[in-house]
Amino acid sequence: MKINPYYQNLETSYLFSTIAHKVNAYQKAHPDAPLIRLGIGDVTLPLVPVVVDALRQAAAEQGVKETFRGYGDEQGYDFLRQAIQGYYAGRGVALAMEEIFISDGAKSDLGNILDLFAQENTVLIPDPVYPVYVDTNIMANRKVVFADATEENGFLPLPDPAVKADLIYICSPNNPTGAAYDRAGLQKWVDYARDNGAVILYDAAYECFITDANLPRSIFELEGAKECAIEFCSFSKMAGFTGTRCGYTVVPTALADGMLQKMWRRRQTTKFNGVPYIVQRAAEAVFTEQGQKEIHASLAYYQQNAKILSDTLTALGIWYTGGQNSPYLWLKCPDGMESWTFFDYLLEKAHLVGTPGAGFGRNGVNFFRLTAFGDQEKTLEAAARLKQLL
Numbered sequence: 001m002k003i004n005p006y007y008q009n010l011e012t013s014y015l016f017s018t019i020a021h022k023v024n025a026y027q028k029a030h031p032d033a034p035l036i037r038l039g040i041g042d043v044t045l046p047l048v049p050v051v052v053d054a055l056r057q058a059a060a061e062q063g064v065k066e067t068f069r070g071y072g073d074e075q076g077y078d079f080l081r082q083a084i085q086g087y088y089a090g091r092g093v094a095l096a097m098e099e100i101f102i103s104d105g106a107k108s109d110l111g112n113i114l115d116l117f118a119q120e121n122t123v124l125i126p127d128p129v130y131p132v133y134v135d136t137n138i139m140a141n142r143k144v145v146f147a148d149a150t151e152e153n154g155f156l157p158l159p160d161p162a163v164k165a166d167l168i169y170i171c172s173p174n175n176p177t178g179a180a181y182d183r184a185g186l187q188k189w190v191d192y193a194r195d196n197g198a199v200i201l202y203d204a205a206y207e208c209f210i211t212d213a214n215l216p217r218s219i220f221e222l223e224g225a226k227e228c229a230i231e232f233c234s235f236s237k238m239a240g241f242t243g244t245r246c247g248y249t250v251v252p253t254a255l256a257d258g259m260l261q262k263m264w265r266r267r268q269t270t271k272f273n274g275v276p277y278i279v280q281r282a283a284e285a286v287f288t289e290q291g292q293k294e295i296h297a298s299l300a301y302y303q304q305n306a307k308i309l310s311d312t313l314t315a316l317g318i319w320y321t322g323g324q325n326s327p328y329l330w331l332k333c334p335d336g337m338e339s340w341t342f343f344d345y346l347l348e349k350a351h352l353v354g355t356p357g358a359g360f361g362r363n364g365v366n367f368f369r370l371t372a373f374g375d376q377e378k379t380l381e382a383a384a385r386l387k388q389l390l
């Protein structure tokens, strides 16, 4: 037996596991410290009532012989794929049913999609970035080149024609920086991908936070994108499904003459048995009129948290991106501090937990991420503590 040697090239543990261990150790040593966690982007509001009703009803159906369902349709149930089709149609994007694949979340699909691509592809990843893109490519020993996202370019790098890449990751609104591409910026990436025969792996997990009508919510709003992009999305942040698990991936028929769509279907039918019926019914409920009303109330709550945090950073004169059209705030650590030092400083002096920018790449060494997914009372308290400490 030979193990995959490339796992040794990874950090010993996944970023959010490292942070959880550090915070748990601190809490154990200081059991009375009133910690506020604004680190991992996990939601704190419960599932909305219409989703819970759908779960209950579907669970009841599963207990009756006449309505019981076993293995589901291979790409996900038609009722959910149609609802997603309608969601895209609402913003002028026409998707065919065969282009939509239901999954248990964007993270798994973003990793699993690599099964479709040869090992010798060069991968272009912005830095800083959601660690999953880098780690999954390290596991396969693929060559990774980085596009520098910096304060100077507003953390929105544009393609460099001198750099050749075959696979390109883009997340907009971005995790971790909260920065979002406008149409012109994203079109540049689409044009670059088409010119180079590259494929863009577009992570749209935070599209529901976009309020500015000038920003694209799907890459397929741009001309030519269906010939060069795969889009990943999730119900996690949109409807609080981080523990319920559901997402979807759009693999266009126009991409590589339908070859990648055919391969993804082949891959999924071989290695994946679908998302539970009850969860797909819950996801369907998100797209009903009532569902949209209810999830928008939850999103507004998180947007309010983002405003509380951005107002605080503005008042403190701290440079940041995000907070608008995004649930993340990406701030420059004060006094030139490095991000892990700032992490310890905030933890010890204010009992606040955030995410050190260094965990997202070398361009994050002096930056720090806060999430707006916390409880509002605690976010207000966190803002007060930041004002007092900094």
Ligand code: MLT
Pocket: 039, 040, 041, 042, 107, 130, 175, 236
């Ligand atoms: C994060 O904090 O970056 C997110 O929770 C990551 C994820 O959605 O997996």
